[in-house]
Amino acid sequence: MKTIVVLTGAGISQESGIKTFRDSDGLWENHNVEDVATFEAWKRNPDLVRNFYNQRRKELYNAEPNEGHKQLLRLEENFNLKIITQNVDDLHERAGSKSVLHLHGELKKVCSEIDADDIRLLDGWELTKDMNDNYGKPLRPYIVWFGESVPNIVPAIELCEKADIMIIIGTSLNVYPAAGLLQYAKKDCKKYLIDPNTVKTNDKNVVFVKQKASIGVKLVVDEILEKYL
Numbered sequence: 001m002k003t004i005v006v007l008t009g010a011g012i013s014q015e016s017g018i019k020t021f022r023d024s025d026g027l028w029e030n031h032n033v034e035d036v037a038t039f040e041a042w043k044r045n046p047d048l049v050r051n052f053y054n055q056r057r058k059e060l061y062n063a064e065p066n067e068g069h070k071q072l073l074r075l076e077e078n079f080n081l082k083i084i085t086q087n088v089d090d091l092h093e094r095a096g097s098k099s100v101l102h103l104h105g106e107l108k109k110v111c112s113e114i115d116a117d118d119i120r121l122l123d124g125w126e127l128t129k130d131m132n133d134n135y136g137k138p139l140r141p142y143i144v145w146f147g148e149s150v151p152n153i154v155p156a157i158e159l160c161e162k163a164d165i166m167i168i169i170g171t172s173l174n175v176y177p178a179a180g181l182l183q184y185a186k187k188d189c190k191k192y193l194i195d196p197n198t199v200k201t202n203d204k205n206v207v208f209v210k211q212k213a214s215i216g217v218k219l220v221v222d223e224i225l226e227k228y229l
Contacts, residue, residue, distance in 0.1 A: 002228060003080040005163035006072060007181060011170015011195055012213040013087050015066040017059070038145050042113075046138060050127055053141040057107050057125040065095035068169065068213030071221050072097060078229055079165075084156045086171060086178050088143060101159065103152050103178055109142035116151075153177050160184040167220055168193045170213050173201060182206075192220045 036052040083100045088107040092100045112118035112133035173179040194209045194216035209216040
C-alpha cells in the first residue's frame, strides 16, 4: 500500500472562513503578529493574547470542514494517508481524517508554560485568567508561537521520508521549518502542489495545480485514484 503524505497550510481552511494573517500585510485580525503570536507578547499582555485566541476559537466552533478537507477521505480508504498540518484548527479531524499531525499546536487545547506534558482540551471556546496549571500559573494557548521550537517537526520529517506521494495544499512554503519538509521526500516521490497563487520551489518533481483547495484537491485525488488503483 502506497503512503501518501499531505501537508496543509492556511489555504485549505480559508474556504471554511478561517482567516490567515499572511493575507493582510502581516496583520492578523488587525493585530501585529508580534503582539499576539510570541511568548514575549504573552508575558507582556496576557489578556490581549488570551482574548485574541478566544475569538479565534469562537470562530472555529462556527466553522465547518470544506470540500478540500472532505476529498482527502477518498484517499484514506485506499492508501496509507498521513496529514501534516500547519493549521491549528481541527477541521481535518472533523471531516473524518484519522491521522493528523499538528505542527503549530491546536487551538482547542491549552497548556502549562512550565510542564510541556500538561496539555488540556479546553471545555468551550473561552480561556479565562483564573484557569491555572498544577503550579498555579495561568494556562496558555497550546500554540507554537513565532520563535518557539516545533516539537512535532521530527515526526513530520519521518513521515515525509516514507512518502511515495506528497500533496501540498494551501501553503506558501515560506514558514520554516515546515517549508523544508519537501526536501526529506524520496527522489522518486511524486509531489502535487495545490494553491491558487504562484508558489516558488526549486523542486522539479512538483506538479502545480493552480486552484483553490475545494477544486484542486478533487482533481488530484481523481488523478491518484485513476493512476494507482
